Amino acid sequence: MRSTASILHLDLDAFFAAVEQRDKPSLRGKPVIVGGTGGRGVVSTASYEARRYGVGSAMSTREARARCPHAAFLSGRFHAYRDTSKRVMEVLRDLSPLVEPLSLDEAFVDLAAAGLPDLEVATVTAVGERLRERVHEVTGGLTATVGIASSKFLAKVASELDKPDGMTVVAPGTELELLRPMTVHVIPGVGPATAERLRRAGIHTIADLERTSEEELVRLLGQAHGQGLWQLARAQDARPVVAEREAKSISVEGTYDSDLTDRRLMEGLLTRQAREVGTRMRKNGISGRTVTIKVRLHDFTTLSRSSTLSSPTDDGGTIGRVARSLLADLDTTGGVRLLGVGVSGLADWVQEDLFGEAEEDEEHEVVLPEPPRRTWPPGADVVHDEMGPGWVWGSGAGVVTVRFETAETPPGPVRSFRTDDPALHRFEPPADD
DNA sequence: TCTGGGGTCCTAGGACCC
DNA sequence: TCTGGGGTCCTAGGACCC
Numbered sequence: 001m002r003s004t005a006s007i008l009h010l011d012l013d014a015f016f017a018a019v020e021q022r023d024k025p026s027l028r029g030k031p032v033i034v035g036g037t038g039g040r041g042v043v044s045t046a047s048y049e050a051r052r053y054g055v056g057s058a059m060s061t062r063e064a065r066a067r068c069p070h071a072a073f074l075s076g077r078f079h080a081y082r083d084t085s086k087r088v089m090e091v092l093r094d095l096s097p098l099v100e101p102l103s104l105d106e107a108f109v110d111l112a113a114a115g116l117p118d119l120e121v122a123t124v125t126a127v128g129e130r131l132r133e134r135v136h137e138v139t140g141g142l143t144a145t146v147g148i149a150s151s152k153f154l155a156k157v158a159s160e161l162d163k164p165d166g167m168t169v170v171a172p173g174t175e176l177e178l179l180r181p182m183t184v185h186v187i188p189g190v191g192p193a194t195a196e197r198l199r200r201a202g203i204h205t206i207a208d209l210e211r212t213s214e215e216e217l218v219r220l221l222g223q224a225h226g227q228g229l230w231q232l233a234r235a236q237d238a239r240p241v242v243a244e245r246e247a248k249s250i251s252v253e254g255t256y257d258s259d260l261t262d263r264r265l266m267e268g269l270l271t272r273q274a275r276e277v278g279t280r281m282r283k284n285g286i287s288g289r290t291v292t293i294k295v296r297l298h299d300f301t302t303l304s305r306s307s308t309l310s311s312p313t314d315d316g317g318t319i320g321r322v323a324r325s326l327l328a329d330l331d332t333t334g335g336v337r338l339l340g341v342g343v344s345g346l347a348d349w350v351q352e353d354l355f356g357e358a359e360e361d362e363e364h365e366v367v368l369p370e371p372p373r374r375t376w377p378p379g380a381d382v383v384h385d386e387m388g389p390g391w392v393w394g395s396g397a398g399v400v401t402v403r404f405e406t407a408e409t410p411p412g413p414v415r416s417f418r419t420d421d422p423a424l425h426r427f428e429p430p431a432d433d
Numbered sequence: 434t435c436t437g438g439g440g441t442c443c444t445a446g447g448a449c450c451c
Numbered sequence: 452t453c454t455g456g457g458g459t460c461c462t463a464g465g466a467c468c469c
Contacts, residue, residue: 035437039434040437041437044438044469045469059436062435063435103440188468192466194466222444224444225443252438252439253437254438255436255438258434290462292463300435302464303464304464305463307462338437338438340439342439
């Protein structure tokens, strides 16, 4: 926690619905609900007109229709949302170089990096009001709510207090008197499960939380969460505003209107999702080693299976093969409502490759597999090098992964080569390999 | 016919290495 | 021959956020 109110949190009001109302005047002043419109859809954003009927985020679209049948139900135009969001983030970066977007409609801004004459409450209040006006201008009429305080936690709590189209500045020194009467639900990170555990321990407000020992909270909630809440209850929060955060995973998933039972169909869907993941990875210039599938059964139990490759990939075909083999281990006879594929353990291609390859090569000289077992799948691209024959298991961004199948070490070592030509029939190991 | 999609972070157990 | 602790990586699941 700082001694000045220098962290600003901005939240665009009912963002997706507001963009729709902006772009379609006939929707203005009317209930608008953006979200999944299929049989298993949920509400993403409800306009304030729709909220009056009790419609809220994460509610099933079915229930939203029951509560507000005359609302406009829209499935969302994410290009428009991204576009508008970009304009808002630019306004924030005009104010300070230190901007941390949390989603399309939310961001932290570090006012201490903004070069203001001072960080007095009157000054930051004027900055916040001016910012809200600028956002209104560049978005074509959208409103934002702002919170300004001495930490991320307090700024975020503050921005919840005067929604929509409002602003709250928490004067330094008044944080605890603001927090103490609030319920634990206002703390980001306290969801239904944590709130229930706290409730059973007789902890309802932040004042209750403040009276509870750190040991007790760790016992109730685990080390990280318990210690974190103990600190937040005292308004202790020194987390910095971080401008650049690198993605840790990329995934695609889908929920189907009726449960899937056909394995071939599931494999086909995973294959398509894997291709999409690969495309997005190459677009972002990243690759990853761990492939994970997610399977939600008819009864909503959710399973995941993952496999870590010896070298990173951004190739949809490789991701798809791994995904399908992971699915093979699961019993899906009861039906599947959701399938997903993701890649984590992300790395920048070139760096990872340069380091990874040199090490692997030395190991492979020791474990030279003899004799080779020719078990590659029909139609596979077969290559030869000093290790004997292998088959091409994946490729992407100029790197080909070859799997050497042997009797001793099935499924065999995997090796990556850099080549300008991923058309593997013409594959040749590089001279310096 | 309750319960999306894209993420992040944490925990716990087992393997493996020193 | 038996015992041991720490660190890292991997896997599976869960809670949470917007």
